Amino acid sequence: MGRKFFVGGNWKCNGTTEEVKKIVTTLNEAEVPSEDVVEVVVSPPFVFLPFVKSLLRPDFQVAAQNCWVRKGGAFTGEVSAEMLVNLNIPWVILGHSERRALLNESNEFVADKVAYALSQGLKVIACIGETLEQRESGSTVAVVAAQTKAIADKISNWANVVLAYEPVWAIGTGKVATPAQAQEVHFELRKWLSENVSAEVAASTRIIYGGSVNGGNCKELAAQPDVDGFLVGGASLKPEFIDIIKSATVKKSD
Numbered sequence: 001m002g003r004k005f006f007v008g009g010n011w012k013c014n015g016t017t018e019e020v021k022k023i024v025t026t027l028n029e030a031e032v033p034s035e036d037v038v039e040v041v042v043s044p045p046f047v048f049l050p051f052v053k054s055l056l057r058p059d060f061q062v063a064a065q066n067c068w069v070r071k072g073g074a075f076t077g078e079v080s081a082e083m084l085v086n087l088n089i090p091w092v093i094l095g096h097s098e099r100r101a102l103l104n105e106s107n108e109f110v111a112d113k114v115a116y117a118l119s120q121g122l123k124v125i126a127c128i129g130e131t132l133e134q135r136e137s138g139s140t141v142a143v144v145a146a147q148t149k150a151i152a153d154k155i156s157n158w159a160n161v162v163l164a165y166e167p168v169w170a171i172g173t174g175k176v177a178t179p180a181q182a183q184e185v186h187f188e189l190r191k192w193l194s195e196n197v198s199a200e201v202a203a204s205t206r207i208i209y210g211g212s213v214n215g216g217n218c219k220e221l222a223a224q225p226d227v228d229g230f231l232v233g234g235a236s237l238k239p240e241f242i243d244i245i246k247s248a249t250v251k252k253s254d
């Protein structure tokens, strides 16, 4: 069964109206493989979501970068899953390492968010990944398995989940995981899903890589059998994001 290549652009906390307009214009004018070959999702900050959605070509989708863990209400500063649904925002990124580290989001809290967002009809890009210390101490697989288990314990349907493996040491550092390093962890994650969820979920769930992906390194990473796409930070704000989208064709012969 084919897993459609997935390329997400996480714009993080960047952009002005003018810059956003420029990025969207570049995307709209680009020639990229068809929707049958690659699913493209860009994730601007909340305040730009409706604007980007209204300007963006119809074959690309948008994602929020976060949402509240339960139904909205008296939670100042938060944005609820219901609001995203109301605005026809189909996707949300949850559990990004920046939020885990800077805002103390625990595995359980992230898992609760994933479960709630799915229950409201959102599709979720769920982020996991180890720190440099964890990698150096040999606990990479245990760490990402624990992050995945927290989610698996709270959801029963993986159809609307994309798992994003983003080693913290590779994010924004220019230090990309080697294709072999990425493949090894993606393989272990798929094995974990097979043994702990089901063979079907393991075969159909897209596991994408994030961390210093750029126009130069994307093809070799995309060629790895268990790498089903990317979550791109810095390079998603630049024209080279188009080259990363095009790396989907590496998989075409699948």
Ligand SMILES: O=C(CO)COP(=O)(O)O
Pocket: 010, 096, 166, 170, 171, 172, 173, 174, 210, 211, 212, 213, 231, 232, 233, 234, 235
């Ligand atoms: O965090 C990331 C995407 O969510 C990756 O960021 P960079 O591509 O800037 O390393």
